[in-house]
Every structure is written in C-alpha cells, then in structure tokens.
Amino acid sequence: MAQQRVIATAPGKINCYFRVGPPREDGYHEVASLYVAVSLTEQIEATLRTDGELQLSLEPDSPVVHDPENFPLGEGNLVYQAAQLLREHTGTTLGADLHITKRVPIAGGMGGGSADAAATLVACNELWQTHLDREELGRLGARLGADVPFALMGGAAIGLGIGDQLAPLLTRAKTHWVLIPASYGLSTPRVYGMLDRLRSGMDIEVPKEIDPAVIEALMASDAPALAQVLANDLTQASLALAPELGTMRDLAEGAGALRAMVSGSGPTLALLVRDGEHAEEVMAQLGDEVGVATIDVTAPAAGARITLSE
Structure with a gap:
C-alpha cells in the first residue's frame, strides 16, 4: 500500500582527488x-497523487536559488x-507532487542535481512502495548521471570509469571544510570542453587509480597531510572560464585555509581546515575582511535517506 507523504535527503559532494x-x-x-x-543536503518532499501526474515545486526560501522564477x-x-524513470x-501508475528544497550550490561542482535525483529515487520508491533495493536504485541513478550513485551511497568512495564504478571507503574519520559558493554557475560540459581545448595536442593517459597518499590522509583525518595532496584536473579549465576564482582561492588561503580548491567543475571553492574552531576563524576572516559568504560542512555524510514517511 502506497504511503501518503515521504521526505528524503541526499548529500552534496567534494572531490578530494579528481584526475581526468x-x-x-x-x-x-x-x-x-x-x-x-x-x-x-538537498531535500525532496514527495506527496502521493493518484492521477499519475508528476508536479514539481520549489521551496521559495532555498538559499542557493538566485532566480526562482526561471528555475x-x-x-x-x-x-x-x-x-x-522509476x-x-x-x-x-501513481504520481507525486515533488517539492524541492535546494541547499547545495546550483551548477557549483558539488553534485546538487545528482543529489536531487538520488533523493527523488529514494522518496518515490518509498512513496509508491516499488520495493527496489539500493543496488537497483543505483543502476537507475547511473542512467541519470555519473554522480547519482554516489549521492545514493554517501560516505567516501573511490570512483573510476566515468565516476560510476564505486568502491566505498569504510571511514568515519571526519574532515572539516568551508565552502565559498559563487553567485553564478559553471556548466559541467563547458568546463570539460575547455579542459579538452587546453590539452589539445597533449598525450593524456586514462587515470587508473587514486594517489594512495590521498586515501591515507583522508582515512586518518590528517588535514595538513590531506592539504598537500588534494588535486583536481578541472581547476585549470574552471579558472580559464572564471579567472576570479584564482583570486578568491588566494584570499581564502591568505585567510588561513590549509588549502583552497575548486570543487569538481566549479565554481564553488572548498577550503580544507583543521577542525570546527579553525573553520569559524577562516569564515570570520573572510566575512569581516572580504565580505564573502561561506558555509561550513563536515565529511563524510550519509547518503540518500528517508527522514519522514507517513
């Protein structure tokens, strides 16, 4: 028997290491x-419809939606x-009203759209009582985007292939980050296209593994060591499209961040810090001296999950 209302959440992500x-x-x-x-996290509230329709709505106070009328x-x-797809x-033949609360920066390199998809799959699977297990939901999610299976899984994981071949890392060691969201987005295909142009004529190998030093530092929650080995091949392309990110990265490290990096395809910047106290210090410095909006987060976080079902 179908449920009447289900709320599910799914997390955004940071790529500590990203070779392309x-x-x-x-x-x-x-x-x-x-x-x-x-x-x-992103949140999806799914309410049952028996007419088979799918209707979407947006939480008007979603902090990262700068132009809600055109969402x-x-x-x-x-x-x-x-x-x-589900x-x-x-x-x-059931339908749903799907209410979206967005908190992950849009087109920000943190997988917000993929988190939306993951939360929707989990919410509607419960709402309609379609009884797919996580593995089946993951296979469906991969058809929507390479980051959707990880948003379902959460935690920490190595991703190979196009990012959909996931091997979870069993760690609860916590790392602390400060995010600097931009007031604009960067199209992921556009960033990859720029990377290909910048590399034109170069012999680029297919990446096969993760630097073991990154895994070791993350598993040990050794922030200073992790700061030395963070890597993102998309950085050069993101900076070519949005040069101001380089300036902001330098300001962030000048404010005390152990390392400031472009998250995924950008333009969100992820600042690695030692702990919660250090996060507050960096956020205060950036807010007082530069007037930059920041968000403090920790990792790892749980994957897509139901928070209400009735």
Whole structure:
C-alpha cells in the first residue's frame, strides 16, 4: 500500500582527488576520483497523487536559488527525470507532487542535481512502495548521471570509469571544510570542453587509480597531510572560464585555509581546515575582511535517506 507523504535527503559532494582522462568517443571522460559526501543536503518532499501526474515545486526560501522564477520545474529537471524513470522501470501508475528544497550550490561542482535525483529515487520508491533495493536504485541513478550513485551511497568512495564504478571507503574519520559558493554557475560540459581545448595536442593517459597518499590522509583525518595532496584536473579549465576564482582561492588561503580548491567543475571553492574552531576563524576572516559568504560542512555524510514517511 502506497504511503501518503515521504521526505528524503541526499548529500552534496567534494572531490578530494579528481584526475581526468581524454574524451571518449561517446563524449564522456574516464576519471579517477575520491568522493566525500558533505553535510549539506538537498531535500525532496514527495506527496502521493493518484492521477499519475508528476508536479514539481520549489521551496521559495532555498538559499542557493538566485532566480526562482526561471528555475526549471518541468521534464528537464533531474527530479522529474528520476521519478519518471522509476515509474517506467517499475510500471507503477501513481504520481507525486515533488517539492524541492535546494541547499547545495546550483551548477557549483558539488553534485546538487545528482543529489536531487538520488533523493527523488529514494522518496518515490518509498512513496509508491516499488520495493527496489539500493543496488537497483543505483543502476537507475547511473542512467541519470555519473554522480547519482554516489549521492545514493554517501560516505567516501573511490570512483573510476566515468565516476560510476564505486568502491566505498569504510571511514568515519571526519574532515572539516568551508565552502565559498559563487553567485553564478559553471556548466559541467563547458568546463570539460575547455579542459579538452587546453590539452589539445597533449598525450593524456586514462587515470587508473587514486594517489594512495590521498586515501591515507583522508582515512586518518590528517588535514595538513590531506592539504598537500588534494588535486583536481578541472581547476585549470574552471579558472580559464572564471579567472576570479584564482583570486578568491588566494584570499581564502591568505585567510588561513590549509588549502583552497575548486570543487569538481566549479565554481564553488572548498577550503580544507583543521577542525570546527579553525573553520569559524577562516569564515570570520573572510566575512569581516572580504565580505564573502561561506558555509561550513563536515565529511563524510550519509547518503540518500528517508527522514519522514507517513
């Protein structure tokens, strides 16, 4: 018997390590990534409809939505696509009102859209009682985007292939980060396209593994050691498209961050700090002296999960 209302959340992510190979014939790139889920989540509230319709709405006070009137709430939204894919896969004729609360920066390199899709799959699977297990949801999620399976899993994981071949790291060792969201987004395909142009004529190898030093530092929660080995191949492309990110990165490290890096394809900056107290110090410095908005998060965080079902 279907539920009447379900709320689910899913986390954004940071790539502590991200190596990118040359473009494949299908346009994707092979990567070697170390994902960590962070304590900044997207939320989907799914309410049952018996008419088979899918209707999306947006929480008006979502802090990262700068232009709510132009926020897509149709078939182009990953929330709609995830719900529709689940319906097609299971054959259910039920529908849902899907209310989105966004907290992860949009087009910010933190997988917010993928988190939306993951939360939707979990919420609608419970709402409609379609009884897919996490492995099946993960296979569906991979059809929506390479980061969706990790948003379902959470925690920390090595990602190979196009990022969808996941091997979880069993760690509860906590790291602390400060995020600097931008007032604009960067299209992930555009960033990859810029990377390919910057590398034109170069012999780029397909990445096969993660630097063991990154895994060791993360597992030990050794922030100073981790700061020395953070890596992101997309940085040069992001800075080419948004040079001001380089200036902000330098300001962040000048304010005391152990390391400031572009998160994924950007333009969100992720600042590694020692602990919660250090996070407050860096945030105060950036706020008082530069007037920069910041968000403090910890990692790892749980994957997509139900927080209410009734």
